[in-house]
Amino acid sequence: MAKPIIIGNWKMNGLSEEADHIVSALLAYAEKNKNFAPTVICPPFTQLYHIQKHIKNTPYALGAQDCHVAEKGAYTGNISAAMLKDVGAKYVILGHSERRAEYKESNELVSQKTIAAQNSGLLPVVCIGETKEERESNQYKDVIANQIKGSLPEQFNGLVAYEPVWAIGTGASAKNEDIAEVISFIREKLVAQYGENGKKTPILYGGSVKPNNVKDIFAISELGGVLVGGVSLIPEDFLQLVTIAQDFV
Template sequence: MSTPIIVGNWKMNGLSADSADRAKQIVDSLATVPAAGVEVVVCPPFTQLALLGPLLKDTPVAMGAQDCHKDDKGAHTGDIAPSMLTDLGTTHVILGHSERRRDHEEVDETVREKTVSAMKAGLTPIVCIGETEDQRQSGQTEDTLGWQIKGSLPDGFAGIVAYEPVWAIGTGLAATIEDITNTVAFIRAELVRQFGDAGKSLRILYGGSVDANNAAGILAIPDVAGALVGGASLKPDAFLTIIRAVPAR
């Protein structure tokens, strides 16, 4: 059985004082009431990685990043190389988030190239896939996810897949338990089709308006190995409630 993992995506939120305070609250709470058997990762903005790295070192909370470049160095103004992330103590990186695909016109090939570089650097890539409301309404969910899996995940993929329906991100509208169950089953079948037996053990997360109220139901779905949490991860109490909602497996 895969180890459950809860990932907090802080997105473009957090100055030094409040980021450090948020991280400290999470670490202190987990030290007091450990979340046994659950991996916890927080992904702050790039500007906070150097600050939080020492604060999170040797704690139950790992540090992730929200993106990386496909190259390890070079003339890419404003970009961050995978080795720069590991140099700061980062262990995970979110790639292909729908906001990156939308705001920066990232396509599957771009995500695939970044994923390859992240794995070479020793990072665990968390690759996001998900359909839009239009794709959902027109019955294209499975076709969309199938193409994203094929295009975004390289041969030998050894990371995590995060299913985040675009229409649920930041809207307060999570998919139903039935929807998530059926869609995750499809994703699992696609992973097995593409990677064979290795696809059976790749972890699948759900993301999209996960909060303290709906987490328990979502995390109880057998093939959901955890959650990629957005807005609720900025509130330590809510984030900790989600972590503790992970059922024993």
């Protein structure tokens, strides 16, 4: 396996001053450490262009947090995958549980966005994961199976992020055995859906990942990396994750 990938999802955070502070710390790290684990930052749309100018030709890659299904047109307030590609993004997070909840994004819509992202040359990071109620009523495998079937298009070239909703932003990540169980379940489903290609899709975990739990999380079999929220805004902590990822191959 390759080194785990670390993707920082800033969510709706990062005014200019904060963004500059984080990016300066990342750049200082990259000056001292060459060839570290793949690291992606996904700031809000408003910072993409500015940040790309700073991280160009560094080991960091840029990602966005959503895109529209259409390439362009009369969609006031929206951003297309082509626009993200145009400002230098390589990745786009799609179907995050916060969007699924707030905007009622369906699996079908997430699948269409995934196709749009792929058509524009972006790597989609498709988020799936069950709610607390779905876990407690033991429905989580059905929910995850449905999300995989419905949110991933017929041809899929991207990453899958397992983010149990109940572990996001709570400070308490899921237990390692629970993560491990779901990661191998997702792998089974991907292989059933895509054959050989399904073996290659990186599967990430997200939900209260921190410097003090990431080592155990990286050790989970088949885990391709982590999707990090809160800690991605604290450069010292985020960079600790990057350093710890170095030890894994």
